[in-house]
Amino acid sequence: MSSKTLKIALAGNPNSGKTTLFNALTGLKQKVGNYPGITVEKKTGKAILSEKVLAEIIDLPGTYSLFPKSMDEQVAQQTLCNNDNEDYPDVTVVIADATNLRRSIFLLTQIIDLNMEVVLALNMVDIATKKGILVNVDLLSEELGIQVVAINARKRKGIESLKEAIVNAIDEKPKKLFLDVSRIFKGVIEKVNEIRGVENNYASFLALCKQKLSGEVINRCALNQLCKKHEIIPERAQAKETVKRYKAIDKIILSTVKKGVPVGRYQLTKWVDDLLIHPILGYVVFLSILFLLFQAVFSWSAYPMELIDGLFTDLSIWTANAMPKGMLNDLVVNGILAGLGGIVIFVPQIAFLFAFIAFLEDTGYMARVSFITDKLLRGVGLNGRSIIPLLSGAACAVPAIMSARTISSWKERLITIMVTPLMSCSARLPVYTLIIAMIIPADDFLGFNLQGLVLMVFYLIGFVSAIGIAYLMKFIIKSKERSYYIMEMPSYKIPDWKTVIYAIIEKVKVFLFDAGKIIIAVSIVLWFLSSFAPGKKFEQIEQQWAGKVDAEMHIAADKLEASYAGIIGKTIEPAIKPLGFDWKIGISLITSFAAREVFVGTMSTIYSVGGDNIQSIQERLKNVKNQDTGEAFFTPAVGISLMLFYAFAMQCMSTLAIVYRETKHWKWPAIQFLYMGVLAYFSSFIAYQILS
Amino acid sequence: MKILADLSIGAKGEMLDISDNLLEQKLLEMGCTPGEQFEVVRKAPFGGPIAILISSYVLSIRKEDAMSIEVKLLENE
Secondary structure, three states: OOOEEEEEEEEEOOOOOHHHHHHHHHOOOEEEEEOOOOOOEEEEEEEEOOOOEEEEEEEOOOOOOOOOOOHHHHHHHHHHHOOOOOOOOOEEEEEEEHHHHHHHHHHHHHHHHOOOOEEEEEEOHHHHHHOOEEEOHHHHHHHHOOEEEEEEOOOOEOHHHHHHHHHHHOOOOOOOOOOOHHHHOOOOHHHHHHHHOOOOHHHHHHHHOOOOOOOOOOOHHHHHHHHHHOOOOHHHHHHHHHHHHHHHHHHHHHHHEEEOOOOOOOOHHHHHHHHHOOOOHHHHHHHHHHHHHHHHHHHHOHHHHHHHHHHHHHHHHHHHHHOOOOHHHHHHHHHHHHHHHHHHOOHHHHHHHHHHHHHHHHHOHHHHHHHHHHHHHHOOOOOHHHHHHHHHOOOOHHHHHHHHHHOOOHHHHHHHHHHHHHOOOOOHHHHHHHHHHHHOOOOEEOOEEHHHHHHHHHHHHHHHHHHHHHHHHHHHOOOOOOOOOEEEEOOOOOOOHHHHHHHHHHHHHHHHHHHHHHHHHHHHHHHHHHHOOOOOHHHHHHHHHOOOOOHHHHHHHHHHHHOHHHHHHHHOHHHHHHHOOOHHHHHHHHHHHHOOOHHHHHHHHHOOOOOOOHHHHHHHHHOOEOOOOOOEOOOHHHHHHHHHHHHHOOOOHHHHHHHHHHHOOOHHHHHHHHHHHHHHHHHHHHHHHHHO | OEEHHHOOOOOEEEEEEEOOHHHHHHHHHOOOOOOOEEEEEEEOOOOOOEEEEEOOEEEEEOHHHHOOEEEEEOOOO
């Protein structure tokens, strides 16, 4: 017996429980990709509908109608309106929130009018009943002329009946049109059908309203003439049709929905909102939650990170001993394994951050956060939701940039992505601590530890520059999309743990597989640069030190100097001299590209300290003399200049890789690399020239 | 006739007309059709967005956008 794979599309409003239903139908058999050429995420999954029927389910972006206003909504519309689209569904499932039936079935009635096979999954009927909203499901099904199934996606109820209904809906067109547009615009729609050469009234109406139907070259000229002749203004026609459609919906609601008596805690949302949207307490609660989130990403993930670090160290040592000595051994251990370790180390931070975000989204709190911060952040080109990426950027920019996805305006999301790496991430901390301890005395200043104060100033510099650059970009980045803030404030819900766990798994997968590839490639290049030298330099160095005291340490230092990385360091020395840096720091700047904290290790190798203990490096560095003056090399001027450079420069390939992944264009990471580089260079230059 | 942005919390009204075309489209499809009743339920601090209860859900809109929404104030409550 042959089984066939159906294509099922899942459509519905945002917050209707679409993702939860998608998880319930597919389990972990999910794939996250992108639609070609755009940054909209494409989620698909496999489900078994019956013994013989397998289905590929595509989770369309949430939308309120087939008149798209954003890139996300456009994807949903184009998938449904064009039967040549590769994702065009055999059956569409529209999920609607029973507590809000009027608005949720608007999209459904449009899909019915496209004459598509469609099933309505009516979510949260039980909650609606508690709220006193009684829906007559059978009557609704009869009125709409399609199958209606009551489900509860969170409790995984009604899923089997829904699967059955989907199978029954194959090749079953709706029994009747919901609203016949050809009767509203008499004599026009038929003409559009003729022009398009397709017999579908509603699709023709959409074409008339200037909607782009993908894969179809529309004779715009003929349509314009038609509009002129019948005095139709497309925008007005669309508004007129929407109002008529709602009138028809209201009629159905009147007969199928009865108002009963609310039972239970219907007032809960209002109480909680009194606290969470309070002009003072609202911000206090929000800051406390942020503090907890920051703690989680910063400190709680330190333990699993140490564990991962330890595992990779052990694995490296084991591999180094198990494999025959030679170049391949070195490549595997110092190139591939080091790169792999550098990727996996981010997993705990990503997991913690997204656990929090999924939790806040799922409870309905994120909508409140936007509500109270929108005005404050919009002034600088950001969005209420930018606050989460910005502040988690203080732990690590990689998960922070991924979390910018909750921002629906592309321009505001892009600005958030572009400025988040300016926040002082945890990888800058070892660099700051090393330098501060060298150049700042451990004195008290107004009762505070001076070193701590300087560290705080550098965190502030990061935050202030992020806000400032965002403000500039607001004027530079052009956007065709109009920035809207029209949002439903969902009622509070107890989070669905499965949704939270799925969100974590999804984000970790995206990071490991999408950004991971780029990071491994760059690691190998960096390994090559620091492990090879032109000609026979390395052999000469080995012979020169053979049998001498501390030979290994000196060989490592000299080899790094002779390597391609060393050559680059010396080549850029004239460029970085005005900042107070020499070629040794130059090499560290290059190797830091793997991750900023590599600075410490490189400095230790190049000054042949042996080991990467911070205290011993500090001692060693303090004694380094300036070759021109004979004074200490690490003056406060050099130290401040170096810290400023690390504060601003984009020295993190993982961040660049994730920016590429999120923007789907090399242009943005390139611009980011350049503007941050320019900022770093000039601020270091100015600081050094003034201080020295 | 009143402007939605000017109403205070607790005020009840009826949607009339939205003068901004794009905004009108977006709000219409979210159920803010002429004649639909609503109540102002929240206002964010510092002149931030306002939230209205309409068609049994809470919708938040920026104050600037609410300037172009004409409403009729219902006095009877």
